[in-house]
Amino acid sequence: MKKYSRSDENVAMKLHYDVLRDDFSRAGEASSKIKNMLRQLAIDANILRRIAIATYEAEINLVIHSYGGSIDVYIKSDCIEIYVEDSGPGIENVELAMTKGFSTATNIAREMGFGAGMGLPNMEKVSDEFIIESERDKGTNIKMVVNY
Ligand SMILES: Nc1ncnc2c1ncn2[C@@H]1O[C@H](COP(=O)(O)OP(=O)(O)O)[C@@H](O)[C@H]1O
Ligand SMILES: [Mg+2]
Secondary structure, eight states, X not given: OOSOOOOOTTEEEEEXXXXXXXXXXXXTHHHHHHHHHHHHTTOXXXXXXXXXXXXXXXXXXXXXXXXXXXXXXXXXXXXXXXXXXXXXXXXXXXXXXXXXXXXXXXXXXHHTTOOOSOHHHHHHHHOSEEEEEEETTTEEEEEEEEEO
């Protein structure tokens, strides 16, 4: 597995958040903390908006689709890297999952307003670099890069 590796080169700051499965009451908390932290660093509003979208959608997916996972944000001198990794269940067909409107969200998740099937397409759209890899039973790994 692992189509990408993490590089510590030029990292000014690292943020790490664990996200639990089905934790609807805290869904959005990690991405909100990331946004507030970056705002304090006076990061450009448009860059901030893109990172907020990418981390929010990633966090919701961890809550409603995964067994739980983590979000790591590497703040570098020329870009921000976001790593989203979970321990399962993995995505059967990544190409299909990337399709606008495709969703396997449960009725419970839909009742909470999730499951529009736009998370992955929007994560890719706001990223300068987007890598996703997933394996059934092993989990899903995503790397997103937003350049300054
Ligand atoms: N971390 C994940 N683990 C397992 N499946 C996932 C994960 N992220 C996304 N998926 C699958 O990809 C589909 C599309 O994701 P997304 O575009 O975010 O739409 P939505 O979350 O609204 O269903 C999901 O419905 C789900 O089947
Ligand atoms: Mg989603």
